[in-house]
Amino acid sequence: MVEPNVTDELFDTAIMDEEAVKGFSEPEQQERPKTWRLYWRRLLRRPAALVGTVIFCFFLFLAVFGPWIAPYDYEKQDADLRLAAPTLSHPFGADQFGRDILSRIIVGTRNIFLLGGSGTAVAVLIGTAIGLFSGYIGGTTDEVVMRLLDVLLSFPSLLLALVLLSTVGPSSLNLVFVVAILYIPMVARVVRSMVLDLKNKEFVEAARVRGETRSYVLFREILPNALPPLLVEASMRFSYSIFLVASLGFLGLGVQPPSPDWGLQINLARNFFAIAPWVLLFPACTIAVLVIATNLMSDGLRQVMLPGGGRN
Numbered sequence: 001m002v003e004p005n006v007t008d009e010l011f012d013t014a015i016m017d018e019e020a021v022k023g024f025s026e027p028e029q030q031e032r033p034k035t036w037r038l039y040w041r042r043l044l045r046r047p048a049a050l051v052g053t054v055i056f057c058f059f060l061f062l063a064v065f066g067p068w069i070a071p072y073d074y075e076k077q078d079a080d081l082r083l084a085a086p087t088l089s090h091p092f093g094a095d096q097f098g099r100d101i102l103s104r105i106i107v108g109t110r111n112i113f114l115l116g117g118s119g120t121a122v123a124v125l126i127g128t129a130i131g132l133f134s135g136y137i138g139g140t141t142d143e144v145v146m147r148l149l150d151v152l153l154s155f156p157s158l159l160l161a162l163v164l165l166s167t168v169g170p171s172s173l174n175l176v177f178v179v180a181i182l183y184i185p186m187v188a189r190v191v192r193s194m195v196l197d198l199k200n201k202e203f204v205e206a207a208r209v210r211g212e213t214r215s216y217v218l219f220r221e222i223l224p225n226a227l228p229p230l231l232v233e234a235s236m237r238f239s240y241s242i243f244l245v246a247s248l249g250f251l252g253l254g255v256q257p258p259s260p261d262w263g264l265q266i267n268l269a270r271n272f273f274a275i276a277p278w279v280l281l282f283p284a285c286t287i288a289v290l291v292i293a294t295n296l297m298s299d300g301l302r303q304v305m306l307p308g309g310g311r312n
Contacts, residue, residue, distance in 0.1 A: 042304045049300020055293035062106050063113040070103040074260045083276040093278040095269065101279065104260035105286050111261050112290070115172060115254075116241035119179025124234045127184040131191025132218050136199055146192070149185035157182050157240070158247055165253045175254060179244060183237045190233045194226040235298035239291050246287050262287050 043050050062069075078098035086093040092101035134145040152160070164178045198204060199222065207217050248254040249263025257264065262283045269279035 043300055046300050046303060048296050049303065052293040052296025053300060055289065056297050059109055059290050059293070060113065062109040064110075066106040066109050070100075070106045072100040072103040074099065074104045074107045075258055076100075083272060083279065085276070086278055092282045093276070095265070095279050096272055096276075101265075101282055104265060105262065105283060108260035108262050108265070108283075111255055111259060112242055112245060115175050116179065116238060116245045119176045119245075120183065120234060120238045120241050122176065122180035123183035123237060124187050124230070126180065127187025128191050128223075128230065130184065131188040132195055132223065134188065135192035135195030136214070136218055136222070138196075142192075146189075149188055152181070152185045157244060161244060161248060162251070162253065165248065170248075170253045170256065172255060175245065175248065178248075179241050182244070183241070186237065187230070187233055190229055191226055194229060195222055198222050198225055229302075232298055232302045235294060235301060239294035239298065242287065242291050242294065 043053060076099060078094070081090070081094040081098035081100075083096055084090060084094040084098070090100050090102065092105065095101055095104070130145060130149075134142045161178050161182060164181065165174060168174045195218075199217075204217060204221050207221050212220075245254060246261075246263035246266075249261040250267045252264075252267065254263055255261040265283040266280055269276075269283070273280050
């Protein structure tokens, strides 16, 4: 499996930095959606983003309720169904052990959301804190912090993940923290760019003049105005984490058997691709669909939250 190149990730981060400065620089003049109704109204004008959001929500539903709606037990083996082709009773066919592929994909959705989502959440929390304080303090502290983060960004994500996991060992908890370590620098850069632009605005200066504490200025004045690009960045990082978790599972460093991890399913199906291609194609296509849907949703979220992102 191929993860997005680190150059692409740096390019995405650079774009987010530009959006942060240009698209979100005047909080008092922004036309952000204030309610979910307005968000959906704007989203309806963007069919691609709407489709991506619906598909993402469908996968989220599977992640929550998958074990209860899967048609079969994902661990149940049936020798008579080994490498069985797709049928009405088994729409995605069966794997080399006679296990229903559809059920394994449905149940495996939870792993992707738990591992990728938890890692992304940790990255957003820590990266936001680093970006806020580094950008606000500035000076030598800011330079040192940014150069340390640049060191992490200089390594290809998958290579760095392999080194870290081979050192600490594969486990669900370690996988979450590896995902977080990889994406903290990118989140921190986006938040820092927002802080550098917002900290000299009039409403922030007014808070300082009133004698407000640094924590108040950061978390009550600056952070709320940095949330839109931060939400877009978080959804973008989640799409990358899906690829990363699946890639590590494919390489045997992710969730271990008998867990129905999508990447692990692809790895186990490699030797049977010539005689039963559905064993590999269905998990691979599922990963692709979820990643594309997440990217479409992220793009729609960026468009909707930009100033003038849609007429009310």
